[in-house]
Amino acid sequence: MQFTDFLWTFLFAFLLIAYLMIFFSIITDLFRDHTIGGGAKALWVIFLIVLPFLAALIYLIARGNGMAQRQQAAVAAAKKETDDYIKQVAGTSTADELAKAQALKDSGAITATEFATLKKNILAGK
Numbered sequence: 001m002q003f004t005d006f007l008w009t010f011l012f013a014f015l016l017i018a019y020l021m022i023f024f025s026i027i028t029d030l031f032r033d034h035t036i037g038g039g040a041k042a043l044w045v046i047f048l049i050v051l052p053f054l055a056a057l058i059y060l061i062a063r064g065n066g067m068a069q070r071q072q073a074a075v076a077a078a079k080k081e082t083d084d085y086i087k088q089v090a091g092t093s094t095a096d097e098l099a100k101a102q103a104l105k106d107s108g109a110i111t112a113t114e115f116a117t118l119k120k121n122i123l124a125g126k
Contacts (some may be wrong), residue, residue: 019052019053019056022060023048023052023056025067026048026056026059026060026067027045027048029063029066029067029070029071032070032074033066033070094122097122098122098123101115101118101119101122102115104118
């Protein structure tokens with residue numbers, strides 16, 4: 001194998017991988033977009049299969065800005081879901097627990113001795 005053959009093979013592999021990344025980005029964007037119907041999505045997929053490079057170029061020109069906005073919205077939604085989940089499983093902080101115990105003591109629900117025991121347990125991490 002000559003060096004030029006290696007370069008052509010490497011270039012072809014690079015372009016194929018680049019096209020596949022663009023193709024899957026377009027497919028993902030198509031199915032993420034709720035503003036277009038199933039028929040239009042099917043036509044885009046057929047167009048991407050029949051004339052792949054032309055279809056990808058047209059899609060990126062025609063719908064490129066929308067792709068970025070839908071991607072940003074998806075990332076923001078995923079971040080919000082992650083943050084909500086972390087807040088849900090993290091529980092309350094020591095300061096929150098102490099504030100609740102103080103509120104119970106102030107309302108008369110627990111005595112000062114019970115408050116002291118509760119405070120000791122909270123600070124000990126039990």
